[in-house]
Amino acid sequence: MNIGIIVYSHSGNTLSVAQRLEKAMTAAGHTVTIERVEPVNDDPNSNAPVQLKSAPDIRPYDAVVIASPVHAFSLPRIMKLYLSQISDMTGKKVSCFVTQHLKQSWLGGSRTVRQIQSACRAKGAEIMSSGIVHWSAATRQDQIDDVVRRLSAF
Numbered sequence: 058m059n060i061g062i063i064v065y066s067h068s069g070n071t072l073s074v075a076q077r078l079e080k081a082m083t084a085a086g087h088t089v090t091i092e093r094v095e096p097v098n099d100d101p102n103s104n105a106p107v108q109l110k111s112a113p114d115i116r117p118y119d120a121v122v123i124a125s126p127v128h129a130f131s132l133p134r135i136m137k138l139y140l141s142q143i144s145d146m147t148g149k150k151v152s153c154f155v156t157q158h159l160k161q162s163w164l165g166g167s168r169t170v171r172q173i174q175s176a177c178r179a180k181g182a183e184i185m186s187s188g189i190v191h192w193s194a195a196t197r198q199d200q201i202d203d204v205v206r207r208l209s210a211f
C-alpha cells in the first residue's frame with residue numbers, strides 16, 4: 058500500500074514515533090512517506106489565528122496515519138484547521154496516534170484521538186487503529202513499540 062504518515066510535531070516527539078512507524082511499515086513492504094503539517098507561526102501558545110504553511114495532500118495515498126501531540130487536553134488548533142480542510146477521504150483507511158506528556162489518557166490523549174477520528178470519519182474515512190504514547194511514563198518505549206506494531210499492521 059501507498060501510505061502517508063501526516064505529522065504535526067512541535068518539539069519532535071511525535072515525529073520520532075512517526076519515523077519508527079515509517080521504518081516498520083517500509084520493512085513490511087509498504088511505500089511510506091512522512092509529510093509534515095506546519096504552521097506559519099510555530100508558537101503553540103500564541104492566540105493569533107492559525108495559518109498553515111504546509112498542508113500535505115493526502116489524495117495520492119491508499120492509507121493515512123494522522124499523528125499529533127496533545128495540546129491543552131485537546132487536538133492542537135493547527136491540526137483542527139488542517140483536518141477541517143483536508144480533501145475527501147472516502148475509501149481511505151485512516152489510523153492515528155498521539156503523544157502526550159502526562160501519563161493518563163483521560164488527560165487529553167483519548168479526547169485528541171476521538172477528535173482526529175471524528176474529523177476523518179466526517180470526510181468518509183474508514184477508521185482503523187489508534188494509539189497513545191505517554192512521554193513521561195517509564196514504559197514509554199514499550200508504548201512506542203506497541204503503537205508501531207499495531208499501526209504497521211494496516
Ligand SMILES: Cc1cc2nc3c(=O)[nH]c(=O)nc-3n(C[C@H](O)[C@H](O)[C@H](O)COP(=O)(O)O)c2cc1C
Pocket residue numbers: 065066067068069070071072101102125126127128129130131156157158159160164165192
Ligand atoms: C502548548 C502545549 C500544550 C500541551 N498540553 C498538554 C496536555 O494537555 N496534556 C499532556 O499530556 N501534554 C500536553 N503537552 C505536552 C505534549 O503533548 C507532549 O510533550 C508531546 O509529546 C509533544 O509532542 P511533539 O514533540 O511532537 O510536539 C502540551 C505541550 C504544549 C507545547
